[in-house]
Amino acid sequence: MIATSSLVQPIVLLVDKNDPASHRDSILAAAVASVDAYAGTLSSLRDEAWTQWLSGRFTKSVRRADLKTFTKLAADEDNKSESLISIGKAKALAYAPAFYEDMPKSLMRLQVSGTDLPDEPATVPSRKRSGDPVIVLNGALGMSTGKAAAQAAHALFAWQLNRGHDDAELASLQLLSTDLVIATEEEFTGLQTIAAGPLIVDAGLTEIAPNTATAFVIERP
Structure with a gap:
């Protein structure tokens, strides 16, 4: 459960x-959209809500919408999203x-639980550059698409904050080159030695046990 007093x-x-x-494209779209929404504020005064949110656990709520509802939300000027990301057939606000x-x-x-999409090949990023982020997810946990998307977003956000970007355009360009690896247990442990951002450890409120390592980011060589 999310505390109502929390952002x-x-x-x-x-x-x-x-x-x-696909499962993979949807995870990536959600993660990139999450951080891109913040990156767009870097060139202007940051909203107090962002500052307060970042000082806490930066909780995220990944919800699902059918095509009609999603299209309506994307066009809603009264409750405008900060970012719309498309990767392959995946879209995230x-x-x-x-x-x-x-x-x-x-x-x-909108529903939160039960968001699970087919595990098909991911869309290959159009640009692959040294230093671009690659999200590494703990595939041994069998997380649903919604859960995995939230953990991937946590990891990418932690990497972004660790990097300390202050150029909104540069940050957004680099985010669009983000890639994703769903690792085996052995790969997940091995890749931690080259992690470029904090290891994400879940509180265990849904799907997985408390204090479970779920994700981190490495940078493309």
């Missing part, structure tokens, strides 16, 4: 039953942090 960043994934995006009880009803009524 949470809503992220909405497109789940089109007729033409679903990310918003500025808000108190749970203050979220628009259009977001509140």
Whole structure:
């Protein structure tokens, strides 16, 4: 459960039953959208909500919407998202942090649990450059798409903050080259030796046990 006194960043994934995006592309789209929403504030004064949110656990809520609902949300000027990211068939909207009880009803009524998409080959990034982030997920945990997306977003956010980017355009360009690895248990342990950001350890409120390592970021050689 999310404490109502805490700020949470809503992220909405497109789940089109007729033409679903892949598990991997959807995880990546959600993670990139989450951080890109913040990166867009780097060139201006940051909203107090972002500052307060970043000082806590930067909680995220990954929700799903069908094609009709997603299209409506993307066009909503009254509750405008901060980022819309498309990767392959996957699409994700990310918003500025808000108190749970203050979220628009259009977001509140979206489902959270049970978001699981087919595990098909991922879309290859169009640009691959040295230093670009690669999210490493602990594949041994069997996380749902929604859960994995939140953990990937945590890892990418931690990397972004660790890097200390202050150029919004540069940060956004680098985010669009982000890649994803769903690692075996052995690979996950081995790659930690070259981690470029903090190891994400989950509180265990849903799906997995408390204090479980879920994700981190490495940088492309």
